[in-house]
Amino acid sequence: MLQTVQWAADACRLLDQTKLPTETTYLDVADEHAMWDAIRRLVVRGAPAIGVAAAFGVYLGVRGFTGDLLEFYDRLNTVCDYLATSRPTAVNLFWAIDRQRRTARDAGRDLPAGAADDHAVAVIKARLLATAKHMLDEDTAACRKLGAHGLDLLTPLADPADGVIRLLTHCNAGGLATVQYGTALAPVYVGVERGHRFHVYADETRPLLQGSRITAFELKANGVDTTVICDNMAATVMAQKKVAGVIVGTDRVAANGDVANKIGTLGVAVLARHYGIPFYVAAPTSSIDMSLATGDQIPIEERPAVEVTHGLGKQTAPDGVGVFNPAFDVTPAELVTAIITERGVVRPPYGEGLRRVVG
Numbered sequence: 448m449l450q451t452v453q454w455a456a457d458a459c460r461l462l463d464q465t466k467l468p469t470e471t472t473y474l475d476v477a478d479e480h481a482m483w484d485a486i487r488r489l490v491v492r493g494a495p496a497i498g499v500a501a502a503f504g505v506y507l508g509v510r511g512f513t514g515d516l517l518e519f520y521d522r523l524n525t526v527c528d529y530l531a532t533s534r535p536t537a538v539n540l541f542w543a544i545d546r547q548r549r550t551a552r553d554a555g556r557d558l559p560a561g562a563a564d565d566h567a568v569a570v571i572k573a574r575l576l577a578t579a580k581h582m583l584d585e586d587t588a589a590c591r592k593l594g595a596h597g598l599d600l601l602t603p604l605a606d607p608a609d610g611v612i613r614l615l616t617h618c619n620a621g622g623l624a625t626v627q628y629g630t631a632l633a634p635v636y637v638g639v640e641r642g643h644r645f646h647v648y649a650d651e652t653r654p655l656l657q658g659s660r661i662t663a664f665e666l667k668a669n670g671v672d673t674t675v676i677c678d679n680m681a682a683t684v685m686a687q688k689k690v691a692g693v694i695v696g697t698d699r700v701a702a703n704g705d706v707a708n709k710i711g712t713l714g715v716a717v718l719a720r721h722y723g724i725p726f727y728v729a730a731p732t733s734s735i736d737m738s739l740a741t742g743d744q745i746p747i748e749e750r751p752a753v754e755v756t757h758g759l760g761k762q763t764a765p766d767g768v769g770v771f772n773p774a775f776d777v778t779p780a781e782l783v784t785a786i787i788t789e790r791g792v793v794r795p796p797y798g799e800g801l802r803r804v805v806g
């Protein structure tokens with residue numbers, strides 16, 4: 448499987464997802480400004496992958512610093528605050544940045560009394576890089592565990608006639624949204640390893656087509672039977688009983704179980720409820736934000752109008768027309784059948800269960 452984030456000698460190497468599916472190219476990021484741009488432009492996307500990339504961005508922003516220890520911490524905080532402005536919705540971004548802040552503080556406390564500033568700064572830099580590298584392995588391990596828990600939910604959905612598990616997904620929460628393995632698609636990949644068969648319907652996911660460009664690309668590359676549909680075809684697919692369940696990822700889960708995910712997810716959840724189809728959300732614990740009581744408090748990113756008016760470079764709307772382009776919407780907890788984490792499955796009511804898996 449393609450790896451979205453890697454450490455390559457002296458740079459963070461990102462799979463450029465803006466070029467998929469026609470080009471598989473990589474971008475080497477060498478400083479925090481290039482990382483900010485890569486996150487903002489969706490070179491790297493998907494909440495878990497953004498978090499890991501940002502952790503490397505923190506290190507890249509301070510690795511060339513020379514000066515005393517207090518000035519180093521000032522520089523670190525400046526870099527962290529800057530990277531945090533790249534995208535507002537995915538909580539993994541802030542989780543990873545805050546983790547690097549703690550790494551730096553803890554490394555400083557571990558230093559012997561009287562350590563020279565240049566030695567202290569070097570030790571902290573090394574610890575920041577080690578933490579970012581460790582997050583690569585953590586993410587892959589967490590996604591595999593999440594996949595195993597999710598497969599337990601999906602197995603009963605297999606068609607008794609042919610044994611195929613037929614699902615619908617929205618946007619991309621596969622291996623290309625994480626370091627390597629995925630969240631919503633992790634149960635599919637784990638299931639394939641164990642001999643299960645799947646057919647996945649991938650919503651196109653307007654306006655940037657992450658479903659048709661990215662989800663279909665990786666599913667096809669991994670030998671999973673895949674059908675791309677326009678977003679407005681989901682109701683027909685459900686009405687014709689072509690799918691037995693829906694599984695999506697998330698960029699942030701509030702304490703009550705409300706989930707923010709790519710725009711259009713709310714509509715899919717409403718349809719699934721109408722047609723009596725389970726609606727599952729795959730969420731690593733790094734995506735759970737217990738500081739927010741409900742989804743009403745989740746900040747929703749608004750993207751440039753040109754993404755709607757000039758899809759893939761071709762003008763599709765008149766000049767000067769008004770555009771509303773939120774990147775995410777919030778699905779209320781009452782529409783979510785279960786939330787799948789690497790620490791187990793959480794079912795309604797979500798408050799206690801989410802506290803348990805996060806705690």
